[in-house]
Amino acid sequence: MNQQAASRQDLARPSLAKRAIASTLIVSCSLMALPMQASAQVVPTDALVQQEAPAGTAADSRVRVNAFFAREDVRQAMVKEGVNPADAQSRVDAMSDDEIRALDGRIAQAPAGGDVLGVIFAVFVILLVTDILGFTKVFPFTRSIR
Structure with missing residues (x-):
């Protein structure tokens, strides 16, 4: 009878590995309830605009945009829409560096x-x-x- 009682106690008691896993889970769940600290700062707009600007100089962007407008299929599409290609080119030439970079980015993202x-x-x-x-x-x- 003594052996049966001892074997029942062994079955009822969790193993060392199970107790270690349970203890680890209890500690980790308890730590999740603790408040987390976060820090926030005001970011100036200039810093964001400079980060979002595509790599390369304005001259590189201007060369790519001019090459895009010089393509024959683009010129045909402009004529089809009723836009004079020479007028469009003169407007592109009058754009600022930031506008040229933005236009270059939009052209690069357009589906081929x-x-x-x-x-x-x-x-x-x-x-x-x-x-x-x-x-x-x-x-x-x-x-x-x-």
């Missing part, structure tokens, strides 16, 4: 092929859904739910 990829993906998804619903049979790898 327009939004063609998004349109192609949308058409693919629409055709895929209509194939699955059984309205069309475009893709051989789909099975209709009908």
Whole structure:
């Protein structure tokens, strides 16, 4: 009977590893309740504007913008919209260095092929859904739910 009581006590008592893990969790959860300190400062606008400016000089940006406006496809697009390319170039030449940097950044972020990829993906998804619903049979790898 003594052996059975001792084995029951061993089963009821958690192992050393389990007690260590439980103790660690108790301490870490208790520390999470403590208030955290944060510091804040007023940041001047000039510091933010200087950080956001793209790398490179204004002369480099001006060269890239002029090269963009010198492209034939850009000139054709301006004419198509009713803008005289010479007037647009004169306005670009009159821009300040900060304006040129901003325009260069916008040109660099513009998608190369327009939004063609998004349109192609949308058409693919629409055709895929209509194939699955059984309205069309475009893709051989789909099975209709009908």
